[in-house]
Amino acid sequence: ELLDGVDLQNLVERWGPQPLGRVVRVLEQVCSSLAEAHDAGLVHLDVKPANVFLCRQGDEADVVKVLDFGLVKVHSEHRKDEEGTFDDLVAGTPAYMSPERGIGRADVDARADLYSVGCLAFWLLTGRTVFDTDAAMAMLRHHVQTAPERPSTLAARPIPLEMDHLVLQCLAKDPEHRPQDARELRRMLQEIPIPDDQVWGDREIRAWWSEHGERVKMVD
Secondary structure (H helix, E strand, O other): OOEEEEEHHHHHHHHOOOOHHHHHHHHHHHHHHHHHHHHOOEEOOOOOHHHEEEEEEOOEEEEEEEOOOOOOEEOHHHOOOOOOOOOOOOOOOHHHOOHHHHOOOOOOOOHHHHHHHHHHHHHHHHOOOOOOOOOHHHHHHHHHHOOOOOHHHOOOOOOOHHHHHHHHHHOOOOHHHOOOOHHHHHHHHHOOOOOHHHOOOHHHHHHHHHHHOOOOOEEO
8 A cells, every 4th residue: 555644753753743633633543443453353562653654545634544563462362263372572662662561471462552552642742752761671661660751741832631641541550550442542532622722623634734745755
C-alpha cells in the first residue's frame, strides 16, 4: 500500500507538538486499530511514533494507519492448537516499552500496548519522550522505576487536567491500574474536554493538509 502522508515521529520533529484536538483524534484511531488487533489475539509490542502513519486516503485526511506488526505476540488463549513457545527476549523500542516488558515478564498482554499509547500521547503533546535519556538500559530502568512527569508541565499549549490524568493512567507501572482495553481508552479519550483554540475538526484538517500536504513525504 502506498501511503501519502507522514509518520508521527516526523510530524512532531518537523511541525512540533500537536494541538490537543488532533492528538485525541489520532489516539482514538490508534485505539480502534489496536482493538481490532487485540480482538484477534494480537499484541503489537512496538507502538511508537515511527510506526503510526498519518495520511490522506481518498477525500479523507488525518487517517491513521498503525504499521509494523513485526514484533506481534499472540495471546496464549488464541494458540491452543499450536506447538512450541515464543521467545521471551526483550525486543522493541525502549522509549515506548512498558515496564513489564522491560523486566522480561512472559505474561505480557494487550495492556502493554496501552502503555505505549501513553508514551505516544506524551510525544505528541510535548515533543519529548517520557524519560529523557539516550541509553537503552537507563530508559528501561526509568520505565520500571521512575514516575513520569505530567505532560502539562512540559507542553507549550495548555493541557486539561483530564488529559494529564489519562496519560499518567496509561503510564501506570502496574497494568491493573491502566485502562483495561483499547475500547475503554478510546471512550476515555472521547470525554476529554478540548479548548476552543485546540479544536481539530474537518476545517482544521483541510487547512493543515492544504498548507503542508505537498511537503509530507510519500512512503511505501
